[in-house]
Amino acid sequence: MRERLIRGALPSVLSVAAALLLCFAAIAVVAASAKVALDAYLAMVWGGLGDLPRFLDGAGVAVLARPWGEAATKAGLLALTGLSVAVAFKAGLFNIGAQGQMILGAIAAAFLGAQLELPALVHPLLCISGAAVAGGLYGLLPAALKLRRGVHEVISTIMLNWIAVSLVENWLVVGPLRARASGDLSISGTDEIAATAQLPRLLGETSRLHAGFLVAVAAAVLLHLWLSRTRLGFETRAVGLAPEAARASGIPVHGRIYQAMALSGALAGMAGALLVLGTEHKFPATIGAPYGFDGIAIALIGQNHPLGVLATALLFGALRAGGTRMQLFGVHKSFPELIQGLALLFVAGRMVWDHLLALSKRKRPAEEAPRA
Amino acid sequence: MKHYRLNILLAALAVAGCKKSEPAQEQPRPAEPKKHAVGLVTDVGGRGDHSFNDSALRGLELWAAGVAFEGSAYKPVTREEVRRSLAEDVARLEPPVEPLGVRPLVVQSKAQEDYEPNLQLLVDQGAALTVGVGFMLENAVEAVARRNPGSKFLLIDSPLLDAKGNPVKLPNVRTVVFREEEGSFLVGALAGLVSKKQVGFVGGMEIPLIKKFEAGFKAGVKSTAPKTAVLSSYTGTFDNVAAGKQIAQDMLAKGVDVIFHAAGSDGLGVIQAVKEARSSGKEVYGIGVDSDQHHLAPEAMLTSMIKRVDLAVYQAARDLVEGKLAATDVVLGLKEGGVGYALVRAEFPGKAEALAKIEELRRRIVAGEIDVPSNSAELEAFQAAP
Amino acid sequence: MDGVSLEIAPGDRLALVGENGAGKSSLMNVLYGLYQPDRGTISADGRPVRLRSPKDAIALGIGMVHQHFMLVPSLTVAENVVLGREPTRRGLLDLDRACAEVEQTCRRFGFGLEVRTRIESLTVGSQQKVEIVKALHRGAKTLILDEPTAVLTPQESDELFKVARELSSAGHAVVLISHKLKEVLSFATRVAVMRRGKKVAEVPAEKTTPEELAALTVGSELSRETNGARGPKKPGAPVLELERATCRTADGRKALLEVTLSVREGEVVGIAGVDGNGQQELAELVTGLRPLEGGKLRLCAEEVRRLDPSLARRMGVAHVPEDRLLWAVVGPMSVEENISLGRQHLPPFSHGGLVDSRGRRQRACSLIRDFDIRPPDPQAALSRLSGGNQQKVVVSRELDCAPRLLVVVQPTRGLDVASVALVHRRLAKERERGCGVLLVSLDLDEVLALSDRIYVLYGGRVTGELERASFDERRIGRLMLGAEEATFA
Structure with a gap:
C-alpha cells in the first residue's frame, strides 16, 4: 500500500520539484541575483503557508491564518475543477470543458443566491446544488454529442466553453441578469447574492476562507470512496480503462459515460458556486481566471486520483496565494502559473514516456520469465 | 463640482492614524520607518496596458516615488526626468509635481477574486495608503478598508457602493471619479x-x-x-x-x-x-x-x-505625506484638469x-x-x- | 531465465518448447534486443555484440514475428512492411517504390501477397505472412516465430511450415516457439526445452517423441489430455437455437447468412472454420455484443429480440472471448476486480451498491487456487500476469457464473500444456454439469477432441454438421474451405 502510494506520487512530486527548481533558476537569471530568487521563493512560502517570520516577531495569528486561508480558498476551487477533469478521465473522457461548466454553475449560483429568500444554511446548499445541476447538464451535452453523433469530447467541450462565455458573460451578465442597482453606476456583474446565501467564513474576519473549502475536501473524499468502494465507481473505471470489455461484461457503457460527465460538470459547477457564494458574492463581469483549465493540470499532476488531486490543489493553492508576493521582489506575475505549467509538462512528459515504455512492453509476447 | 475638495478640505485628524488606532496584532512592520509605503493594486489589465493602469503606476512610481520599474527592479530617476515626463498642463500645476520619497508596493491582479487578498497583502506589508485601480476593485476596497480601519485607501473610478448601489462612505477611503x-x-x-x-x-x-x-x-x-x-x-x-x-x-x-x-x-x-x-x-x-x-x-x-489617474494617485500620495489625506469623494472634470486631451502632434x-x-x-x-x-x-x- | 546457452546456425530449424512462463519468450526477447541480459554474452558470427534495442537486432539480421501482430490495420501491406524505413523521394514517402520493393521481396521468398490491400481485410494467416515478409524485407537471416500457428487453420499452418522450410533451405535460420508438440516435431531439426527459466534439454527432433517432450516441459509424466474420460452424450433441452440468423460485421459486410444451429444442455458444440468465416460474429451474436439482423435467436427456448451483453448474462450466457485484452479484461485493474467483472453488481462482489471487498477477495482467492493462477496475488494488476494466466482468470470467472450456455472462443490459445489440460477438464466438467458449450476454435484438433457435434462455417454459412461418430478431419478440412457442401442430417 505504502509502496504503491510512493510509486504513484513520486513522478508528480519530482515534476513539481523540477518545475520549482527551473523557475528558481529563471528568476535568478532574470534578476541576475540568486538572492532575489531566494527572497521571492521564501516570500511565496510564507505567503502560502503563513508568515512565520513575522508571526515570530509577534505580529499576531492573522499573519499565519491569512496566507493559508487564501491558499485554501484557491485550493478549494482548483480541487473541484481538478476533480471534475479527473472523474471524466476515469470514464475515459478528456473534459476540457470544466471552464464552461464552471461558468454555468457560477451564474446559476448567482441567480439563485440573489433571487431566492431562504434561511441561511439552506440557501447556500440550494445554490450549490443548483450550480451542480447547471454544470452537470452542461457536462451532459458533450457526452450526448459523443455518444450520439461521434463528436470528440475535446472538440465539443472547447466549443462549449466559448458558448458558455458568450451566453453568460456576453449576454446574461450584461443583459437580463445585470445588477438591477447598476443604472449609471459602474457596477459590473449580476446582483449581489443575499447575505443568507453567502458561505460562512471559517476564520471570521481574519481571512476570506469559507465553508466552500470543506465542500471541496468532502467532494474529494466522497469521490474517492465512490470510485473505489461502490459498484458504479468500479463500473465507471472499467468503462474508462477498457470500454469494450466493460460492454461485454454487461455494464451500460453509455449510461456510465453520461453519469461521469454529469458528475464532472457538477463538480466544475460547484467550483463556480464557491467562487460566487464564497468570495465574489455575485457573478462578476467576467470569470477571468481559468480555473477550469487549471483543473486539467491539477488532475494530471494529481494522477487523476481524487486524493492526489486534492493534495495537488492544496499545493498549487498555496503556491499561487503565496506567489503573489513574489511580485514585491520584481518577479513577473505569471511565475506561479509558470510553475504549474512546467509541472504539468513534466508529468505529461512522463506519461508520454510511460506510454512508449508500455508500447515496447507490448512487443514482448505474453510470456515472461519467472521473476528472479 | 461640489465634490471638488481635493486641495481644499484638510482633515488634520487623519495624520498617521494607522499607528495609533490599530490593534497591536494588526500593526504592520514598516521596513523603513521614515518612508511612507504606498501600495497599489492594478486590475486584471495590469502593468503595460499603456493606458489606465500605467497611468496610475506613473503617478505612484515615477512621480511620487521618483523611480522607474525596469526589467525586474526599481531604478531611481532624476528630478529632471520626472519633470520631463509631465504634460504641459500638469507641469504648470502648483504646488509642482515632484518626488515625495514614498516607497511603492505594487501587486498586479490576475483574477477578479484576487483583488481583496492583494489589497490585504499590501496593508499587511505596511502600506499606509493603498490604491485600488479601477471600479472593479470597489467591493474589495470596501471590504479591506472595513477590516483595516487604520489604513488609508484610494479607489479610482468608482464611489463606494452598497449592494443596492447606494453610495456609502468610509472614514479611511478616498474615491476619485472622472468626467470622462x-x-x-x-x-x-x-x-x-x-x-x-x-x-x-x-x-x-x-x-x-x-x-x-x-x-x-x-x-x-x-x-x-x-x-x-x-x-x-x-x-x-x-x-x-x-x-x-x-x-x-x-x-x-x-x-x-x-x-x-x-x-x-x-x-x-x-x-x-x-x-x-x-x-x-x-x-x-x-x-x-x-x-x-x-x-x-x-x-x-x-x-x-x-x-489624469496619475495625478489623482500622486495627489493622494502627497496628501498622505503631508498628513492631510481626507476621506472624500472626488470628481475630476475638465475644470479641475482631471481630464483633457493630449498634445495634437499630427498635421492635417x-x-x-x-x-x-x-x-x-x-x-x-x-x-x-x-x-x-x-x-x-x-x-x-x-x-x-x- | 538463468544460465541458458543456445546456438543457432544458418539453415537451422530450432524449436523452443516449454510451459507458460518457462522463459522461452524472454530468451527470444534478449535475442531481439528487447531485454538486456544481466550476465552472459550474445555473439554473432563469433564476435560478441550488445543488443540495446530491436534496431541492433534487426541490423544483425534477426527478425521476430510476434504472437500479437504489430501491424497497422488501416495501412496497406506494403506500407506496413516498409514502416519505419520508408523509401522517400525529396522527403516524401515514395509509395510506388515501396510497393515495388515489397513485391520483389514477396516474389523472392514465394509469398503470394497483394501488397496494396489493407491489413484489416486480410485473414489472420495472411497477416502473419505480412509479419514474416516485414522481417525478411529488413534483411532478417534469423527468423523467430512466436507461436505462429496458434491462430491458423491446419491448411494455413501447413503452408506456413512449407514457407519456413524453404527459407531454412535457402540458408535462413528459423526459431519456432510453440506449445504444439506435433508440429514442433514435424518441423524442427532440433528441439530445446525450457522449464522455469532454465534449458533442461536440447534434443534432435528425430530422436524424441511428443510424450517425452511433454514430460520434459512439465517435469512430470503429464501429457496433453485430448480425449480423456468423458461420459456418454446425454443432451437435454436446447439452450441456444439460431434460426436463419443473419448479422453483419462492424464494417457492414454480411458475416452470418441464415445460420441455423442449436446447442443443448450437456453437449459441447464445436464450430470449425477458417478464421474470418463468421465464427467471431457468431460468438458475438449469441453473447449480445452484435445485433441480430434477421432470423430468430432463442435462449433456453425463449425468443430474444434485442439481446445485449447484460441480458445475455442474466439469461445465463457466459463468454470467453478470443481477444481477451479487448473484450474480457481490464488490464490495469487487479485480478480480483477482473474476476468480479460481469457480476460486479451481485453478491459476493457487492451488496447494495457498495463493493464487498472481503467477499470479492475470498472468491478471487478460491478461483486463483482452483485454476493455479500465478502469481497467486488477487491484488496484482492483471496486465502483469502472463497471457496464459490472464486467460485462466477469464476462464475461471466465466465458469464461476455457473452458466447455462458457455461460449468459448480459442480458449487455449497461448496456453501451456498443463493449462490447456486444465481448461479442457473444466469444459468437460461444465458439460457434465449440464451446461451447453459453444466452442469456437481455430485449432481443429481441439474442436475434434472436445466436441460432441461440429458445425463447419464457411463464408458465413453452415456448410456441414457432423456428429461425433462421423468426425473426419480431412472432410472437415474440405468443408472449411467450401470445397464440399455437406448434406444435412
Missing part, C-alpha cells in the same frame, strides 16, 4: 473636424463607465460634424488585444477614418490596426485613452483622451482652426455652457437639441 465624457467630447469634436467619412468608437466592457466615453465622444462629433456617422462597438473585455484589433479592422474596412478607443489593453489592438492601415497608405487616425498613447504609433495617433489641413475650435469648446464646457451627456438618454436629448 468631457474629455471624450473634446476628442470627439476634433475627430469630427478631421474625419472625411465616418468615425468609430471601440469600447471594452459594455458598462456605464465606458458608456460615458461613448456618449461624450458622440456628442463631441455631433457638435462639429452633425452629419458624420459614428460606429460604435464593444469588445466585452479589457485584456484581449486581438479582439480590439479585429473590431478596429472591421471598422476601417467599413470606411471609418478616425477611431477612438476606451478599451484598456484591447485598445492596443485598435491602435495596432490603425497603424497598419496607416502604413498601407490610408489616411486614418486613432485616438488613445487615459494616457497619452502617441508613442505607440507616432504616425497614426491624432491625440489621446487624457484621464486646418489644424490651427480646429484646435482653436476645440479650445473654444473646452472653455464653454468649463463655464457650464455645454452640458456634456454622460449616458445614452442624455445623449439622445443632446442630439435632439438643435
Whole structure:
C-alpha cells in the first residue's frame, strides 16, 4: 500500500520539484541575483503557508491564518475543477470543458443566491446544488454529442466553453441578469447574492476562507470512496480503462459515460458556486481566471486520483496565494502559473514516456520469465 | 463640482492614524520607518496596458516615488526626468509635481477574486495608503478598508457602493471619479473636424463607465460634424488585444477614418490596426485613452483622451505625506484638469482652426455652457437639441 | 531465465518448447534486443555484440514475428512492411517504390501477397505472412516465430511450415516457439526445452517423441489430455437455437447468412472454420455484443429480440472471448476486480451498491487456487500476469457464473500444456454439469477432441454438421474451405 502510494506520487512530486527548481533558476537569471530568487521563493512560502517570520516577531495569528486561508480558498476551487477533469478521465473522457461548466454553475449560483429568500444554511446548499445541476447538464451535452453523433469530447467541450462565455458573460451578465442597482453606476456583474446565501467564513474576519473549502475536501473524499468502494465507481473505471470489455461484461457503457460527465460538470459547477457564494458574492463581469483549465493540470499532476488531486490543489493553492508576493521582489506575475505549467509538462512528459515504455512492453509476447 | 475638495478640505485628524488606532496584532512592520509605503493594486489589465493602469503606476512610481520599474527592479530617476515626463498642463500645476520619497508596493491582479487578498497583502506589508485601480476593485476596497480601519485607501473610478448601489462612505477611503465624457467630447469634436467619412468608437466592457466615453465622444462629433456617422462597438473585455484589433479592422474596412478607443489593453489592438492601415497608405487616425498613447504609433495617433489617474494617485500620495489625506469623494472634470486631451502632434489641413475650435469648446464646457451627456438618454436629448 | 546457452546456425530449424512462463519468450526477447541480459554474452558470427534495442537486432539480421501482430490495420501491406524505413523521394514517402520493393521481396521468398490491400481485410494467416515478409524485407537471416500457428487453420499452418522450410533451405535460420508438440516435431531439426527459466534439454527432433517432450516441459509424466474420460452424450433441452440468423460485421459486410444451429444442455458444440468465416460474429451474436439482423435467436427456448451483453448474462450466457485484452479484461485493474467483472453488481462482489471487498477477495482467492493462477496475488494488476494466466482468470470467472450456455472462443490459445489440460477438464466438467458449450476454435484438433457435434462455417454459412461418430478431419478440412457442401442430417 505504502509502496504503491510512493510509486504513484513520486513522478508528480519530482515534476513539481523540477518545475520549482527551473523557475528558481529563471528568476535568478532574470534578476541576475540568486538572492532575489531566494527572497521571492521564501516570500511565496510564507505567503502560502503563513508568515512565520513575522508571526515570530509577534505580529499576531492573522499573519499565519491569512496566507493559508487564501491558499485554501484557491485550493478549494482548483480541487473541484481538478476533480471534475479527473472523474471524466476515469470514464475515459478528456473534459476540457470544466471552464464552461464552471461558468454555468457560477451564474446559476448567482441567480439563485440573489433571487431566492431562504434561511441561511439552506440557501447556500440550494445554490450549490443548483450550480451542480447547471454544470452537470452542461457536462451532459458533450457526452450526448459523443455518444450520439461521434463528436470528440475535446472538440465539443472547447466549443462549449466559448458558448458558455458568450451566453453568460456576453449576454446574461450584461443583459437580463445585470445588477438591477447598476443604472449609471459602474457596477459590473449580476446582483449581489443575499447575505443568507453567502458561505460562512471559517476564520471570521481574519481571512476570506469559507465553508466552500470543506465542500471541496468532502467532494474529494466522497469521490474517492465512490470510485473505489461502490459498484458504479468500479463500473465507471472499467468503462474508462477498457470500454469494450466493460460492454461485454454487461455494464451500460453509455449510461456510465453520461453519469461521469454529469458528475464532472457538477463538480466544475460547484467550483463556480464557491467562487460566487464564497468570495465574489455575485457573478462578476467576467470569470477571468481559468480555473477550469487549471483543473486539467491539477488532475494530471494529481494522477487523476481524487486524493492526489486534492493534495495537488492544496499545493498549487498555496503556491499561487503565496506567489503573489513574489511580485514585491520584481518577479513577473505569471511565475506561479509558470510553475504549474512546467509541472504539468513534466508529468505529461512522463506519461508520454510511460506510454512508449508500455508500447515496447507490448512487443514482448505474453510470456515472461519467472521473476528472479 | 461640489465634490471638488481635493486641495481644499484638510482633515488634520487623519495624520498617521494607522499607528495609533490599530490593534497591536494588526500593526504592520514598516521596513523603513521614515518612508511612507504606498501600495497599489492594478486590475486584471495590469502593468503595460499603456493606458489606465500605467497611468496610475506613473503617478505612484515615477512621480511620487521618483523611480522607474525596469526589467525586474526599481531604478531611481532624476528630478529632471520626472519633470520631463509631465504634460504641459500638469507641469504648470502648483504646488509642482515632484518626488515625495514614498516607497511603492505594487501587486498586479490576475483574477477578479484576487483583488481583496492583494489589497490585504499590501496593508499587511505596511502600506499606509493603498490604491485600488479601477471600479472593479470597489467591493474589495470596501471590504479591506472595513477590516483595516487604520489604513488609508484610494479607489479610482468608482464611489463606494452598497449592494443596492447606494453610495456609502468610509472614514479611511478616498474615491476619485472622472468626467470622462468631457474629455471624450473634446476628442470627439476634433475627430469630427478631421474625419472625411465616418468615425468609430471601440469600447471594452459594455458598462456605464465606458458608456460615458461613448456618449461624450458622440456628442463631441455631433457638435462639429452633425452629419458624420459614428460606429460604435464593444469588445466585452479589457485584456484581449486581438479582439480590439479585429473590431478596429472591421471598422476601417467599413470606411471609418478616425477611431477612438476606451478599451484598456484591447485598445492596443485598435491602435495596432490603425497603424497598419496607416502604413498601407490610408489616411486614418486613432485616438488613445487615459494616457497619452502617441508613442505607440507616432504616425497614426491624432491625440489621446487624457484621464489624469496619475495625478489623482500622486495627489493622494502627497496628501498622505503631508498628513492631510481626507476621506472624500472626488470628481475630476475638465475644470479641475482631471481630464483633457493630449498634445495634437499630427498635421492635417486646418489644424490651427480646429484646435482653436476645440479650445473654444473646452472653455464653454468649463463655464457650464455645454452640458456634456454622460449616458445614452442624455445623449439622445443632446442630439435632439438643435 | 538463468544460465541458458543456445546456438543457432544458418539453415537451422530450432524449436523452443516449454510451459507458460518457462522463459522461452524472454530468451527470444534478449535475442531481439528487447531485454538486456544481466550476465552472459550474445555473439554473432563469433564476435560478441550488445543488443540495446530491436534496431541492433534487426541490423544483425534477426527478425521476430510476434504472437500479437504489430501491424497497422488501416495501412496497406506494403506500407506496413516498409514502416519505419520508408523509401522517400525529396522527403516524401515514395509509395510506388515501396510497393515495388515489397513485391520483389514477396516474389523472392514465394509469398503470394497483394501488397496494396489493407491489413484489416486480410485473414489472420495472411497477416502473419505480412509479419514474416516485414522481417525478411529488413534483411532478417534469423527468423523467430512466436507461436505462429496458434491462430491458423491446419491448411494455413501447413503452408506456413512449407514457407519456413524453404527459407531454412535457402540458408535462413528459423526459431519456432510453440506449445504444439506435433508440429514442433514435424518441423524442427532440433528441439530445446525450457522449464522455469532454465534449458533442461536440447534434443534432435528425430530422436524424441511428443510424450517425452511433454514430460520434459512439465517435469512430470503429464501429457496433453485430448480425449480423456468423458461420459456418454446425454443432451437435454436446447439452450441456444439460431434460426436463419443473419448479422453483419462492424464494417457492414454480411458475416452470418441464415445460420441455423442449436446447442443443448450437456453437449459441447464445436464450430470449425477458417478464421474470418463468421465464427467471431457468431460468438458475438449469441453473447449480445452484435445485433441480430434477421432470423430468430432463442435462449433456453425463449425468443430474444434485442439481446445485449447484460441480458445475455442474466439469461445465463457466459463468454470467453478470443481477444481477451479487448473484450474480457481490464488490464490495469487487479485480478480480483477482473474476476468480479460481469457480476460486479451481485453478491459476493457487492451488496447494495457498495463493493464487498472481503467477499470479492475470498472468491478471487478460491478461483486463483482452483485454476493455479500465478502469481497467486488477487491484488496484482492483471496486465502483469502472463497471457496464459490472464486467460485462466477469464476462464475461471466465466465458469464461476455457473452458466447455462458457455461460449468459448480459442480458449487455449497461448496456453501451456498443463493449462490447456486444465481448461479442457473444466469444459468437460461444465458439460457434465449440464451446461451447453459453444466452442469456437481455430485449432481443429481441439474442436475434434472436445466436441460432441461440429458445425463447419464457411463464408458465413453452415456448410456441414457432423456428429461425433462421423468426425473426419480431412472432410472437415474440405468443408472449411467450401470445397464440399455437406448434406444435412
